[in-house]
Amino acid sequence: xxxxxxxxxxxxxxxxxxxxYLALGKDTPTDAQQGDVYRIIYYHVPSAWTAFLxxxxxxxxxxxxLASRKPATKTxxxxxxxxxxxxxxxxxxxxxxxxxxxxxxxxxAVATTVLLIPIFYFVxxxxxxxxxxxxxxxxxxxxxxxxxxIVLVTGPIWARPVWGIWWAPGDIRLTSTLVLWLIYxxxxxxxxxxxxxxxxxxxxxxxxxxxxxxxLVYFSIWFFRTQHPQPIIGGSSGGSIxxxxxxxxxxxxxxxLCFAFxxxxxxxxxxxxxxxxxxxxxxxxxxxxxAGASLPLGRSSR
Amino acid sequence: xxxxxxLVAAYVATWAIHGLYVGTLVRRFSRLRRELQETKASGFxxxxxxxxxxx
Numbered sequence: 001x002x003x004x005x006x007x008x009x010x011x012x013x014x015x016x017x018x019x020x021y022l023a024l025g026k027d028t029p030t031d032a033q034q035g036d037v038y039r040i041i042y043y044h045v046p047s048a049w050t051a052f053l054x055x056x057x058x059x060x061x062x063x064x065x066l067a068s069r070k071p072a073t074k075t076x077x078x079x080x081x082x083x084x085x086x087x088x089x090x091x092x093x094x095x096x097x098x099x100x101x102x103x104x105x106x107x108x109a110v111a112t113t114v115l116l117i118p119i120f121y122f123v124x125x126x127x128x129x130x131x132x133x134x135x136x137x138x139x140x141x142x143x144x145x146x147x148x149x150i151v152l153v154t155g156p157i158w159a160r161p162v163w164g165i166w167w168a169p170g171d172i173r174l175t176s177t178l179v180l181w182l183i184y185x186x187x188x189x190x191x192x193x194x195x196x197x198x199x200x201x202x203x204x205x206x207x208x209x210x211x212x213x214x215x216l217v218y219f220s221i222w223f224f225r226t227q228h229p230q231p232i233i234g235g236s237s238g239g240s241i242x243x244x245x246x247x248x249x250x251x252x253x254x255x256x257l258c259f260a261f262x263x264x265x266x267x268x269x270x271x272x273x274x275x276x277x278x279x280x281x282x283x284x285x286x287x288x289x290x291a292g293a294s295l296p297l298g299r300s301s302r
Numbered sequence: 303x304x305x306x307x308x309l310v311a312a313y314v315a316t317w318a319i320h321g322l323y324v325g326t327l328v329r330r331f332s333r334l335r336r337e338l339q340e341t342k343a344s345g346f347x348x349x350x351x352x353x354x355x356x357x
Contacts, residue, residue, distance in 0.1 A: 020313075037305035040312040047316070146323045153319065154312040161305040259320075266327050273334045280341040 054144030088114030
């Protein structure tokens with residue numbers, strides 16, 4: 001394990017450098033309308049996708065944590081998640097439900113996303129038992145906020161030369177992303193400054209509600225007319241991306257996913273270490289208090 | 303082209319944010335390691351799951 005982390009770090013650094021080379025390389029075509037500035041897409045979009053994935057993991061870990069408090073709730077949650085997976089999968093292929101989907105959104109893509117809920121639920125439950133669920137939740141929230149910050153910083157930098165403005169007030173994609181960022185920042189602030197015994201439960205509940213903003217952010221450009229461009233992958237006709245650009249975009253996302261994994265790994269270990277030290281301090285205080293209380297008794301018995 | 307400076311700014315900003323965050327993690331790690339040594343010295347050290355041992 002000690003050697004694995006440096007090896008993976010070096011491999012990830014090489015992967016990121018390769019993604020950067022592709023993103024700025026001559027082999028990747030330049031956008032006819034935007035010129036080279038469009039290449040911001042190779043950092044902006046993968047960062048957004050990574051942030052969504054991390055918030056999704058945070059959502060699943062938070063539900064698991066809330067459900068694991070009572071055995072009956074845990075069993076009920078397990079069956080609810082299985083039902084969501086099966087019903088969601090079947091529903092995506094029913095004509096009345098398909099008519100509700102926006103034009104260009106493939107039912108198979110929705111079905112795959114719905115299936116990820118039970119898959120992630122059981123995988124996370126298996127590998128992160130007990131309080132590790134809470135550790136995973138805080139880890140993914142923090143790293144997710146970092147990636148979401150990058151989205152909110154690179155977005156306006158891209159918008160300025162293309163739209164002529166830094167920010168489009170009232171645009172639902174931009175506003176909902178900012179709200180998402182604020183929700184998770186408040187989640188981290190709650191965890192950082194609250195000393196209540198209920199903090200972990202409250203944070204988990206906040207995370208569950210916060211995650212509801214993720215589909216709103218994602219689908220806002222499908223359902224509403226926005227300043228933000230319409231989907232370029234799997235979107236309606238006219239919004240397709242050059243396969244060479246898509247290739248670089250996916251390579252870039254994979255590189256950022258590897259990087260996010262390493263950062264999450266470090267943050268996870270940091271949180272475990274922090275909790276262990278807190279436990280040590282608590283024990284110290286407890287023993288100190290007990291020694292203080294028994295001291296007069298010890299003197300009187302002599 | 304003038305727009306290229308925005309491209310450079312976006313890439314630099316991305317790595318500046320990642321660099322700052324990783325730097326914060328490193329600083330927190332070293333602070334906690336120091337605290338762990340102190341706690342260890344006071345005799346309340348347990349095995350640290352998922353954390354490489356110091357000695």
